[in-house]
Amino acid sequence: MEESFVKTIEFIRKLYNKPEGFVALHEPTFSGNEKKYLAECIDSTFVSSVGKFVDEFEIKVANYTGAKKAVVCVNGTNALHLALTMLGVERDTEVITQPLTFIATANAIAYCGAKPVFVDVEKETLGLSPQALRAWLGQNVELKANKAYNIATGRRVSACVPMHTFGHPCKIDEIAEICNEYCIHLIEDAAESLGSFYKEKHTGTFGEIGVLSFNGNKIITTGGGGMLLFNDVDLAAKAKHLTTQAKVPHPWEFVHDEIGYNYRMPNLNAALGLAQIEQIDTFLKSKRQTAQHYNEFFAEIAGISFLNEPANAQSNYWLNCVILASKTERDAFLKYSNENGVMTRPAWTLMNKLPMFSGCTTGNLENAERIEERLVNIPSSVFDSK
Numbered sequence: 001m002e003e004s005f006v007k008t009i010e011f012i013r014k015l016y017n018k019p020e021g022f023v024a025l026h027e028p029t030f031s032g033n034e035k036k037y038l039a040e041c042i043d044s045t046f047v048s049s050v051g052k053f054v055d056e057f058e059i060k061v062a063n064y065t066g067a068k069k070a071v072v073c074v075n076g077t078n079a080l081h082l083a084l085t086m087l088g089v090e091r092d093t094e095v096i097t098q099p100l101t102f103i104a105t106a107n108a109i110a111y112c113g114a115k116p117v118f119v120d121v122e123k124e125t126l127g128l129s130p131q132a133l134r135a136w137l138g139q140n141v142e143l144k145a146n147k148a149y150n151i152a153t154g155r156r157v158s159a160c161v162p163m164h165t166f167g168h169p170c171k172i173d174e175i176a177e178i179c180n181e182y183c184i185h186l187i188e189d190a191a192e193s194l195g196s197f198y199k200e201k202h203t204g205t206f207g208e209i210g211v212l213s214f215n216g217n218k219i220i221t222t223g224g225g226g227m228l229l230f231n232d233v234d235l236a237a238k239a240k241h242l243t244t245q246a247k248v249p250h251p252w253e254f255v256h257d258e259i260g261y262n263y264r265m266p267n268l269n270a271a272l273g274l275a276q277i278e279q280i281d282t283f284l285k286s287k288r289q290t291a292q293h294y295n296e297f298f299a300e301i302a303g304i305s306f307l308n309e310p311a312n313a314q315s316n317y318w319l320n321c322v323i324l325a326s327k328t329e330r331d332a333f334l335k336y337s338n339e340n341g342v343m344t345r346p347a348w349t350l351m352n353k354l355p356m357f358s359g360c361t362t363g364n365l366e367n368a369e370r371i372e373e374r375l376v377n378i379p380s381s382v383f384d385s386k
C-alpha cells in the first residue's frame with residue numbers, strides 16, 4: 001500500500017506543479033476584479049452594510065442559481081439559523097438532517113432550541129438518503145392536522161435539512177417529495193454546492209430556502225459570508241428585513257417591528273463576492289479538469305478509489321474525495337500525505353458522536369459510519385490562471 005501512497009503524492013505534486021513545499025487542500029483564487037472593487041468601496045467610503053456591491057452580488061447569484069431572490073448574510077451558519085427560524089423551527093421541535101455534515105448544520109438547529117434527528121446518507125451521493133428518510137418517517141412519525149409528530153417523543157418534526165456534501169448533489173427532488181408528503185419544511189444546506197446542479201436545476205433552489213456559504217475555503221469567497229436563496233419573493237423580503245434588525249425604513253426614525261438580527265453582509269465582502277462570482281465558470285471548468293485527472297489516475301491505483309459525481313448531477317467538485325479500503329488504511333494515508341507536505345483531511349466526525357448531539361435520535365447510520373472511516377479529501381484548489 002505504501003507504494004500507492006507514494007505515487008499519489010507524486011501525482012498531486014505534478015498536478016499542482018509544486019515539486020516541493022506545501023500543497024493546500026483548497027486555496028482561494030483572486031484573478032478577477034477583486035482589487036478594483038475593493039478599492040471602489042474604500043474610495044466611496046461605502047464599506048459597511050449598505051452599498052451597491054451588496055445589491056449587485058445578490059442579483060448576480062440569484063441569476064446564476066435561478067433563485068427568484070437572494071439575500072446576503074454575514075456567514076452561512078447564521079443564514080441557516082435565519083432560514084430555520086423563518087420557517088417556524090421552534091424550541092422542542094425536531095429537525096431531520098444527516099450525521100455526515102459540517103458542524104454548522106447541527107449548530108443552527110440547536111440555536112433554535114430544536115433537536116436534530118440524524119438520518120443516514122447514501123454511499124453514492126454522500127447526502128441524505130431518500131430511502132432512509134422515508135423509512136425513518138414511516139416508522140416514527142404520524143401526521144395530525146397536517147403536522148408531523150414523532151410518535152415516541154411527541155415532538156413536532158418541523159423541518160428537514162439535507163446537505164450537498166463536498167459539492168455532490170443529493171437526490172433532492174425525491175427528498176422534496178417526501179417532505180411535501182409529510183408536511184415538513186425543506187431547507188437545503190447548499191453551503192458547499194454553489195455551481196452544482198441536480199437534473200439541471202441549481203442546488204439550493206429545490207426547497208423553500210437554500211443556504212450558501214462564502215467562507216474562505218468555499219468555491220467562491222467573500223472572506224466570510226453566506227446567502228439565502230428563495231423562490232418566494234415575499235419570504236425573501238422578510239429575510240432582508242430580519243437581517244437588518246427588523247428596522248422599518250424611515251429617513252431618521254428608529255422603529256423596529258419585531259426581534260431582528262444584525263446578519264447583514266458588509267459591502268466590502270460583497271465587493272469581493274461580486275468579483276468572485278464573475279469567475280465561477282472558469283473556477284468550475286478548472287475543478288472539473290482536476291477531478292477528471294484524479295479519476296483517470298486513481299483508476300490505476302490499487303486500494304484507493306475516486307468518488308465521481310452522482311447520476312443526474314453536475315457537481316462543482318468543491319473538495320475531491322477518495323475512499324480507502326479501511327480505517328487503518330485511511331489513517332496511514334492521512335499521515336503519509338500530511339507528513340509529506342500535501343494537505344489531506346478526513347470527513348467530519350459524525351454529528352451524533354459529538355458530546356452536544358450524542359443524545360439525539362438517530363436512524364441506522366451504516367453508510368455514514370462507513371464513509372466517516374474511509375473518506376479522505378485531497379487537494380482541490382482552482383489552478384490560478386495568472
Ligand SMILES: *Cc1c(COP(=O)(O)O)cnc(C)c1O
Nearest residue numbers: 075076077102104105191213215
Ligand atoms: C461552510 C458550511 C456552512 C456555513 O459555514 P460558514 O463558515 O458559517 O459560512 C454550513 N454548512 C456546511 C455543510 C458547510 O460546509
